[in-house]
Amino acid sequence: MAVWLTQARKRFHAECLAGPITETKGVPSIADVSNKASREISIGLVAKIGDTQQLAEKPAGQTAGHMFESACQNFLADAFDKLQHLRPGAFSVERGKAISQFDQYAHLDELRVLADASKELKTHLGTDYLIKPDVVVIREAETDDSINSVSPLVDANVARRTSLRAANGAISTLHASISCKLTIRSDRVQNTRSEALNLMRNRKGRLPHIAAVTAEPVPSRIAAIALGTGDIDCVYHFALPELVAVLREQERETLELVETMIEGQRLRDIADLPLDLVI
Secondary structure, three states, X not given: OOOHHHHHHHHHHHHHHHOOOEEEOOEEOOOOOOOHHHHHHHHHHHHHHOOOEEOOOOOOHHHHHHHHHHHHHHHHHHHHHHOOOOOOOOXXXXXXXXXXXXXXXXXXHHHHHHHXXXXXXXXXXXXXXXXXXXXXXXXXXXXXXHHOOOOOOOOOOOXXXXXXXXXXXXXXXXXXEEEEEOOOOHHHHHHHHHHHHHXXXXXXXXXXXXXEEEOOOOHHHHHHHHOOOOOOOEEEEOOHHHHHHHHXXXXXXXXXXXXXXXXOOOEEEHHHHHHHHHO
């Protein structure tokens, strides 16, 4: 019998093939139709994970992107429920949340109010720091009853500023920011990197996990995000073993690039993501 994570991965793929990834005239929607290698790799990749919907036209990019975000959110939410014994705490996986709603970035709301009141200040600051990650993993502040459930650890006289205690007026913490890119184009690469840099530069407190998930079939485009100095923790492919198998079967030279990213700890499979977020 397959282990739970294998089954969850299959459900994730089924959700992807039921919505964001479709086929039009035999070509999966994740393919760049003007690129022969992209078409061939996509056809081989999708064939290994299941059947797609056959549509006259593929869904609009934004619609497909939102559906992919939803599939990633559902997969991570299910996984975190199963990982409570490894990472205790009140966690949730959500979409559409601005980072200013979380403890490390709450000061950005105050900055926004000041900037709105001053055209000069707004010109200098811009609005790039006001980001909404595609998917976020949130940890809620803990009550003292929860903290003291095993033995007395805190009272009114100690640990009065930690952001873990609800008694301190703490709000939820951004545990992880996940950028979900069904496919990768040059503009999306820059967007993913700029979001990561904003999360790093504008925090007060702990840096959240910063990851990207993609179904991009072309290795060189994956490398555009995965390779670099580490502004993103790691890139996770929605079907990495299957991608490697297709590249090997088609005798693609780009297999070496994928193996380099894997061995260099820059590219992993979607199944690795929930466990990495527990660390």
